Amino acid sequence: xxxxxxxxxxxxxxxxxxxxxxxxxxxxxxxxxxxxxxxxxxxxxxxxxxxxxxxxxxxxxxxxxxxxxxxxxxxxxxxxxxxxxxxxxxxxxxxxxxxxxxxxxxxxxxxxxxxxxxxxxxxxxxxxxxxxxxxxxxxxxxxxxxxxxxxxxxxxxxxxxxxxxxxxxxxxxxxxxxxxxxxxxxxxxxxxxxxxxxxxxxxxxxxxxxxxxxxxxxxxxxxxxxxxxxxxxxxxx
Amino acid sequence: xxxxxxxxxxxxxxxxxxxxxxxxxxxxxxxxxxxxxxxxxxxxxxxxxxxxxxxxxxxxxxxxxxxxxxxxxxxxxxxxxxxxxxxxxxxxxxxxxxxxxxxxxxxxxxxxxxxxxxxxxxxxxxxxxxxxxxxxxxxxxxxxxxxxxxxxxxxxxxxxxxxxxxxxxxxxxxxxxxxxxxxxxxxxxxxxxxxxxxxxxxxxxxxxxxxxxxxxxxxxxxxxxxxxxxxxxxxxx
DNA sequence: TTACATATTGTAAATAATACACTATAAAGC
DNA sequence: GCTTTATAGTGTATTATTTACAATATGTAA
Numbered sequence: 001x002x003x004x005x006x007x008x009x010x011x012x013x014x015x016x017x018x019x020x021x022x023x024x025x026x027x028x029x030x031x032x033x034x035x036x037x038x039x040x041x042x043x044x045x046x047x048x049x050x051x052x053x054x055x056x057x058x059x060x061x062x063x064x065x066x067x068x069x070x071x072x073x074x075x076x077x078x079x080x081x082x083x084x085x086x087x088x089x090x091x092x093x094x095x096x097x098x099x100x101x102x103x104x105x106x107x108x109x110x111x112x113x114x115x116x117x118x119x120x121x122x123x124x125x126x127x128x129x130x131x132x133x134x135x136x137x138x139x140x141x142x143x144x145x146x147x148x149x150x151x152x153x154x155x156x157x158x159x160x161x162x163x164x165x166x167x168x169x170x171x172x173x174x175x176x177x178x179x180x181x182x183x184x185x186x187x188x189x190x191x192x193x194x195x196x197x198x199x200x201x202x203x204x205x206x207x208x209x210x211x212x213x214x215x216x217x218x219x220x221x222x223x224x225x226x227x228x229x230x231x232x233x234x235x236x237x
Numbered sequence: 238x239x240x241x242x243x244x245x246x247x248x249x250x251x252x253x254x255x256x257x258x259x260x261x262x263x264x265x266x267x268x269x270x271x272x273x274x275x276x277x278x279x280x281x282x283x284x285x286x287x288x289x290x291x292x293x294x295x296x297x298x299x300x301x302x303x304x305x306x307x308x309x310x311x312x313x314x315x316x317x318x319x320x321x322x323x324x325x326x327x328x329x330x331x332x333x334x335x336x337x338x339x340x341x342x343x344x345x346x347x348x349x350x351x352x353x354x355x356x357x358x359x360x361x362x363x364x365x366x367x368x369x370x371x372x373x374x375x376x377x378x379x380x381x382x383x384x385x386x387x388x389x390x391x392x393x394x395x396x397x398x399x400x401x402x403x404x405x406x407x408x409x410x411x412x413x414x415x416x417x418x419x420x421x422x423x424x425x426x427x428x429x430x431x432x433x434x435x436x437x438x439x440x441x442x443x444x445x446x447x448x449x450x451x452x453x454x455x456x457x458x459x460x461x462x463x464x465x466x467x468x469x470x471x472x473x474x
Numbered sequence: 475t476t477a478c479a480t481a482t483t484g485t486a487a488a489t490a491a492t493a494c495a496c497t498a499t500a501a502a503g504c
Numbered sequence: 505g506c507t508t509t510a511t512a513g514t515g516t517a518t519t520a521t522t523t524a525c526a527a528t529a530t531g532t533a534a
Contacts, residue, residue, distance in 0.1 A: 011292065013248060013322070013348050055248065059322030059348060083320045083350045085250070085296030111250050111296060111348070113320045168401065184512080201514070202492065225510040226499040421481080438483070439523065462479040463530040475534100482529070490521070498513070504506085 014112040015063040016050030016151070017078060018158035019071075021121030021136055022176040024185060027192045028121060028136040029155060032070055034148075035131050036098055043094065047148035048155070049134065050112065052103055063115045071134040072126030077175070078115040081161040082154075085111040089150040098148075112149075116158045118175040163193055171212065174233040182220055182228035183207065212236050251349040252300040253287030253388070254315060255395035256308075258358030258373055259413040261422055264429045265358060265373040266392060269307055271385075272368050273335055280331065284385035285392070286371065287349065289340055300352045308371040309363030314412070315352040318398040319391075322348040326387040335385075349386075353395045355412040400430055408449065411470040419457055419465035420444065449473050 019030040031046040049070040053062035063078045090096055090110050100107050125134050137145065142155055166173050174181075176189055187203045190196075207213060212234055219227040256267040268283040286307040290299035300315045327333055327347050337344050362371045374382065379392055403410050411418075413426055424440045427433075444450060449471055456464040 011248070011250060013250065053322070055346065056324050058324060059320065062322075080319060082317060083296065085290070085299075085350065087293050087295060109292065111350070113322065113348070164405065168404075182512090199493075200512090201494085204513080205515095206491085223511080224501050226501085226512050228512055419481090436524075437481090438525085441482080442484095443522085460480080461532045463481050463532085465481055477534075478532085480529100480531090483527090484525105486524090488521100488523075490519100492519075493517090494515105496514090499511090501509090503508075 011109040011111060012052050012107050013059070014050055014052045014110050015059060015066055016048040016112050016114045016154060017063055017067045017117060018048060018081075018114060018155055019067070019073070019076070019117045019119060020139070020158075020162065020176065021119055021123075022189050022192065023121050023136070025188060025192075027139045027189075029139050029142060030071060030125070030134055031137050031142075031145075031147075032132050032134050034098070036094060038094075045146035045148055046137070046151075048114075048151045052099075052107075052110070059113050063113070067117075070126070070132070073119070073123060076117045076119055078117045079165075080113060080115050082157055083111060083113045084150060084154060086150070092149065095148050112154075114154050114158065116162055118162065118172060120176065120178060122178065166193060170210075171233070171235065177233075180216060180218065180230040180232050182230060184228055186231075248346045248348060249289050249344055250296070251287055251289045251347050252296060252303055253285040253349050253351045253391060254300055254304045254354060255285060255318075255351060255392055256304070256310070256313070256354045256356060257376070257395075257399060257413065258356055258360075259422075259426050259429065260358050260373070262425060262429075264376040264396075264426075266376050266379060267308060267362070267371055268374050268379075268382075268384075269369050269371050271335070273331060275331075282383035282385055283374070283388075285351075285388045289336075289344075289347070296350050300350070304354075307363070307369070310356070310360060313354045313356055315354045316402075317350060317352050319394055320348060320350045321387060321391060323387070329386065332385050349391075351391050351395065353399055355399065355409060357413065357415060359415065403430060407447075408470070408472065414470075417453060417455065417467040417469050419467060421465055423468075 017030075021028045021030065030049065032049055033044065033046050036043040036045075049067050051066045051069070053059055057065070060078070060080065063080070064076070067073050067076060067078065087109055089112075090107070096107060121136060125136075139155070139159065142152065145152075147155075173186070173189060173193075177185060183204055186207065187198060187200070190203070191198055213231055214234055216230045216232060218230045220230060221227065254267075258265045258267065267286065269286055270281065270283050273280040273282075286304050288303045288307070290296055294302070297315070297317065300317070301313070304310050304313060304315065324346055326349075327344070333344060336347075358373060364370075376392070376396065379389065382389075384392075410423070410426060410430075414422060420441055423444065424435060424437070427440070428435055450468050451471055453467045453469060455467045457467060458464065
């Protein structure tokens, strides 16, 4: 067993937000693109919206603050899902230098508390700042991207978490859809999250049992084929 | 919104273990009883097995180490379930003083990462040390106990977590039972966790579908009535 | 021998899940 | 206006799962 000399009362705690959106076809995730100036040129990569918490700040509040600061998103229901505390997760010198420059302080080790959120993809995202900008990226392609720290791992765990979570709390899925949606959109979203291909008729049958899903007298517009009926989700007591 | 002056790079991170056991009738939890000497006499309360992590220690490793140090339990499968980071959770002066005395250091604020475990209640627990001792307590009565920090809240969340978790990963429940168990024990455990009263026949029918539960040619002994058959759980591929 | 306590067993009804293929409607191209 | 194309929308039969419900069996103790 390793021997440990010091109790850790001078490490840092951060929050990271794994925010999912749905573009009608595929699941997307909100990432911060960053540019790092280096001796041998510029280095570009992506990271989760996240930062260190303040000394007198609740971690949940911190998650909301950080998400707002980096993306402009406000009042997003964030759910804590896991904390990551491998000492090696901050071992990449590039990440550490960037962070120390950003927070103007020496950072030794960071334990991060990760949150997930499901939001509508058409929400307005903050405009680019000097060296970072927030954007949506297809979750499927994330494995090919350059990601900071252990953020690729955190995203995978976040994805597992929502998959599991939506099995139990089915209504949460509507947070990813526009207020008025078609049953095809809903089905494609189900299938995107659960990586399956569900039967159209059985899906409609099951879904329409839910009294919270109400049929509207409106139809989608601007499609080059028969327009689908719109539905909305209303939470009933 | 509150204004925050300092990034937190000098706070502490702890781990706390919510360890459940089953005594055949009720769900129990492993708590540390502690005695605090004060000017006006002795103060007794209980706390979760937990402590600060070391500076170069993984949080999962820390949870195992701390549980071993405080209870003597080794190789317990611990699952992280939530982190608690309200700055007010360490606002009780008595808790803070006790902790600072224990770790020989000044502590300002602690974010704790909580873990759950399900274990057999007959596992040997470490003998009492000078001012603390680990013991089993009925979960139902925990709300009437004196508990340190926000440990009452953490236990409630831990209980919700295992309830939810056992719905998905049903085999985990066997970690709470002796290797050989009766179907009544299993049913009482189910009911204790889920706060329900299941039908004897339907329960047996459903349970015995599981090929991993195998019927033994042995019966319980020393009961003042018809002895029940024993079963064991074997993980099959 | 009886009282007591818990173990053990089956069936019918209701509900939920699955498999499966054709018609309807709107826009676009000709 | 006719055809093509693309997606919307619909029903039924089969199987699997869940639920409700009560009498007999077997051991100890009085």
